[in-house]
Amino acid sequence: MLRRIAGLVAAALLVITGTAVMSTATATPAHADGCYTWTRTLKEGMKGEDVRQLQIRVSGYPGYRSVLALDGSYGAHTKAAVTRFQQAYGLSADGVAGTQTFNKIYQLQDNDCTPAHFSYSELNKCNSTWSGGAVSASTARANALVSMWKLEALRHALGDKPVRVTSGFRSKACNDRAGGSASSRHMYGDGVDLGSLSHSFCTIAKQARYHGFSNILGPGYPNHNDHVHVAVGSTTWSAPNCGI
Ligand SMILES: [Zn+2]
DSSP states (O other), rough: HHHHHHHHHHHHHHHHHHHHHHHHHHHSSSSSGGGGGOOSSSSOBBBHHHHHHHHHHTTTSSSSOOOOOSSSSSHHHHHHHHHHHHHHOOOOSSSSSOHHHHHHHHHBTTTOOBBBBBBBHOOSSSSSSSOOSSSSSSHHHHHHHHHHHHHHHHHHHSOOOOOOOEEOOOOOOHHHTTTTTTOGGGGGGEEEEEEOOOSHHHHHHHTTTTTTTTEEEEEEEEESSEEEEEEEEOOOOOOOGTTT
């Protein structure tokens, strides 16, 4: 009996402790801390995981026909991407990531680190595990996250109107069912098909050239008259009907 009471007391304590932790979490402002918080100002010459986290968020601002390396090293390309990000959101554009830049990112990102207008579930209508593709599940999911930040940049550049994702990650089985090519980037997590919603396919394809997609296929390319495919890992741009 005594043992049983001791057990009950321990259980009750656990519940109380758990409750205390939960209310602390609830009381914390719902922004940065939910995903990732930067603790220092970042600028050219710096290195670290915090730089890499920043590079993911500004990967949609590499400049025309470029892809920003996510190497954790704040070089000239990262500085230029941060500057373009700052310009895009009307911040003072000095290429240094400080409070103003981080606050804008906090405002844009959800607690799971996805940007405000795209989600993991939207990027994976194949399965919930991200497994069965050409890379590990964690790599596929990480690649999809980078594509989402690029799409957020694309969406913002096109006037913040909705952009519809019709297909994202595919396992090999899902890719076969969709009739995708054997080397489809959808199996890597970074390939995304965009449908027409607020913009024409050509408007999307043309704008995508500025946002970190080395692979763009659209109208005029075989089987791409009804969507625009964007990805990395291949350096093919082809949308002949759009002049690309
Ligand atoms: Zn595609």
